[in-house]
Structures are given as structure tokens and as C-alpha cells.
Amino acid sequence: MLKVPEHQVAGHIASDGKLGPLVDDQGRFFKPLQGDSRGEHEAKFYESFTSNKKVPDHIHRYFPVYHGTQLVEASDGSGKLPHLVLDDVVSGYSNPSVMDVKIGSRTWYPDVSEEYFKKCIKKDKETTTVSLGFRVSGFKIFDHQESSFWRAEKKLVLGYNAAGARLALRKFVSSNSPADSNLIPNCAFASEVYGGSNGILVQLLELKDWFETQTLYHFNSCSILMIFENESILTKGGDNVQAVQAQVKLVDFAHVLDGNGVIDHNFLGGLCSFIKFIKDILQSIDQRDETNTSPLENGH
Numbered sequence: 001m002l003k004v005p006e007h008q009v010a011g012h013i014a015s016d017g018k019l020g021p022l023v024d025d026q027g028r029f030f031k032p033l034q035g036d037s038r039g040e041h042e043a044k045f046y047e048s049f050t051s052n053k054k055v056p057d058h059i060h061r062y063f064p065v066y067h068g069t070q071l072v073e074a075s076d077g078s079g080k081l082p083h084l085v086l087d088d089v090v091s092g093y094s095n096p097s098v099m100d101v102k103i104g105s106r107t108w109y110p111d112v113s114e115e116y117f118k119k120c121i122k123k124d125k126e127t128t129t130v131s132l133g134f135r136v137s138g139f140k141i142f143d144h145q146e147s148s149f150w151r152a153e154k155k156l157v158l159g160y161n162a163a164g165a166r167l168a169l170r171k172f173v174s175s176n177s178p179a180d181s182n183l184i185p186n187c188a189f190a191s192e193v194y195g196g197s198n199g200i201l202v203q204l205l206e207l208k209d210w211f212e213t214q215t216l217y218h219f220n221s222c223s224i225l226m227i228f229e230n231e232s233i234l235t236k237g238g239d240n241v242q243a244v245q246a247q248v249k250l251v252d253f254a255h256v257l258d259g260n261g262v263i264d265h266n267f268l269g270g271l272c273s274f275i276k277f278i279k280d281i282l283q284s285i286d287q288r289d290e291t292n293t294s295p296l297e298n299g300h
């Protein structure tokens with residue numbers, strides 16, 4: 001039985017009879033092929049990427065596993081439609097906090113229609129895409145105090161300036177109530193989620209290393225998904241080690257182009273900028289911890 005994904009944070013959502021992705025209970029994510037050429041384009045990307053021997057194994061793990069396409073009943077009631085069948089990258093978590101960050105200082109690319117170009121550039125200027133090289137597209141946090149999810153309002157998220165984006169990245173890894181906008185995010189989970197030997201920063205740096213040399217694809221309008229389970233951190237691990245893990249995944253390949261031997265400077269630049277924001281948060285935590293350590297503990 002397919003159902004609407006509980007943890008989707010951006011993109012087209014299958015609610016109120018609209019077309020959007022579905023999930024099963026076996027850990028599969030079904031993304032409908034969009035009516036124009038975008039869906040087929042994304043399927044072609046996955047076929048090319050999955051079989052591309054030039055892509056190193058350690059990079060493949062940042063992409064959802066692709067299982068081909070399948071005809072399934074669409075969420076909008078229009079009957080059977082082809083869907084991409086992907087691994088549901090949040091299926092291993094009980095209460096995942098998830099953020100979608102669209103990377104790049106532009107979402108348009110050469111040869112798009114005038115209409116599409118205008119739509120993209122308007123959104124790019126109104127959001128932090130142009131100014132920062134990325135924009136937060138949506139996020140949800142598991143609020144362990146309330147034992148429920150808190151979801152950022154789409155309109156507010158798309159209205160963030162640089163300070164708003166920074167605050168959202170801090171809030172995402174905080175344990176104090178996300179609903180209370182007067183609380184300063186405490187970044188309680190920052191060192192486990194963003195830092196550490198398997199944390200988000202290390203993963204982003206590994207991706208950056210690849211983007212510094214890869215000229216196979218240009219990842220226009222593609223997103224980084226960040227996923228983690230904050231409850232597992234609070235209970236110091238829990239039983240499921242896999243679930244504790246903070247993960248970076250790339251999603252949305254409807255606008256990927258052939259790299260033609262050229263570096264993807266749009267994605268690489270945005271990724272570097274995003275990394276700087278994550279590093280700044282980690283640095284501010286380190287400074288705070290140093291300040292909070294008493295002189296005695298410091299050995300003075």
C-alpha cells in the first residue's frame with residue numbers, strides 16, 4: 001500500500017489530490033515522472049549515473065539507490081503513471097529531522113525557455129540563491145520535548161535572508177523548542193550532527209573534493225538533504241547505530257546536464273558557501289564551550 005511520505009520537506013507534495021511522491025513500507029520512494037520532459041530526464045540521469053564507472057563508489061553513496069521506473073497508481077487519482085523507484089532515504093529513521101537545501105547561485109541554465117528563466121531568476125533573487133549560492137527549501141525537526149514534529153512554514157523559509165538561513169541551520173540542530181521564535185537556538189546537537197568523524201561537515205567535504213574535479217554532470221537545481229535522528233543522540237546511541245547517523249544525500253536531478261568536461265562551478269561554489277555556514281556554526285560552538293569551561297578546568 002503506497003502512502004504520502006511523512007517526512008517530505010520540499011518539492012511537489014501529494015496532498016489534496018495533487019501529484020507527488022509516494023512511499024511503501026519496504027523503504028521505497030516513488031517519484032512520479034513529471035508530465036513534461038523533466039521526469040524522463042531525471043530517469044535518464046539515474047540510469048547514466050548508476051552505471052557510470054567513472055563515479056567513485058564513495059560518491060555513489062550520497063545518491064538514493066535507483067530501482068528503475070514502475071507504473072503505479074498516482075497520488076492525484078489520475079490512474080497509473082510511471083514513477084521513479086528510489087530508496088527512501090529516511091526509511092531507516094523513526095523520527096528524522098530533515099532539511100532540503102537547494103545548491104547553486106542560479107537554478108536556471110543555458111537553453112531553458114524565456115518563461116522558465118524568468119521564473120527561476122525571480123525566485124533566485126528573492127531567496128538566498130543569488131546572494132549565498134544556496135537556499136533552504138524546507139525543513140522539519142523532531143521536537144523531543146513535545147514528542148512531535150515541527151515543520152518550518154514554506155513562505156517563511158523562502159523569505160530567508162542570510163541571517164535567516166544561518167538561524168535555520170542553527171535551529172535544525174537545537175534541542176530547545178523550535179516553535180518558540182524568541183528562543184535562541186542552543187545548537188545542542190551541532191557537534192554530533194554537523195561535526196565528528198562521520199558528521200555532515202565531513203560528508204560535505206568529501207562531496208566537495210569530488211566536485212572540484214568532476215566534469216561528468218552539472219547538477220542544476222539539485223538539493224542536499226540533511227537527515228539525522230536527534231532522539232538517538234539524546235539517549236546516547238540507542239540500539240540502532242545506523243539511525244543515529246547524520247546523513248547527506250543529493251536529490252532532484254530533473255535539471256542535470258552533461259558536464260562536457262567542464263567543472264560544475266555553480267554547484268561547487270554553492271557547496272563551498274554552504275560548508276562555510278556549517279563550519280561557522282561548529283566554530284561558534286567550540287568558542288562557546290571554551291568560554292564556558294572554568295579556569296580550573298582549563299588547568300589554570
Ligand SMILES: O=P(O)(O)O[C@@H]1[C@@H](OP(=O)(O)O)[C@H](OP(=O)(O)O)[C@H](O)[C@H](OP(=O)(O)O)[C@H]1OP(=O)(O)O
Nearest residue numbers: 010011012038100102123137138158221223252254
Ligand atoms: O512549483 P513551485 O513554485 O513550488 O516550484 C518548485 C520548487 O519549489 P520551491 O518553491 O522552490 O520550494 C521546487 O523546489 P524544491 O524541490 O522545493 O527545492 C522545484 O524547483 C520544482 O521544480 P523541479 O521539480 O525541480 O523541476 C519547482 O516546481 P516547478 O514550478 O518548476 O514545477
Ligand SMILES: Nc1ncnc2c1ncn2[C@@H]1O[C@H](COP(=O)(O)OP(=O)(O)O)[C@@H](O)[C@H]1O
Nearest residue numbers: 008009010011012029064086088089100251252
Ligand atoms: N529518495 C528519497 N527518499 C526520501 N525522501 C526523498 C527522496 N527524494 C526526495 N525526497 C523528499 O522529497 C522532497 C522533494 O524531492 P525532489 O526530488 O526535490 O522533488 P521535486 O522535483 O518535486 O522538487 C525532498 O525535499 C525530500 O524531502
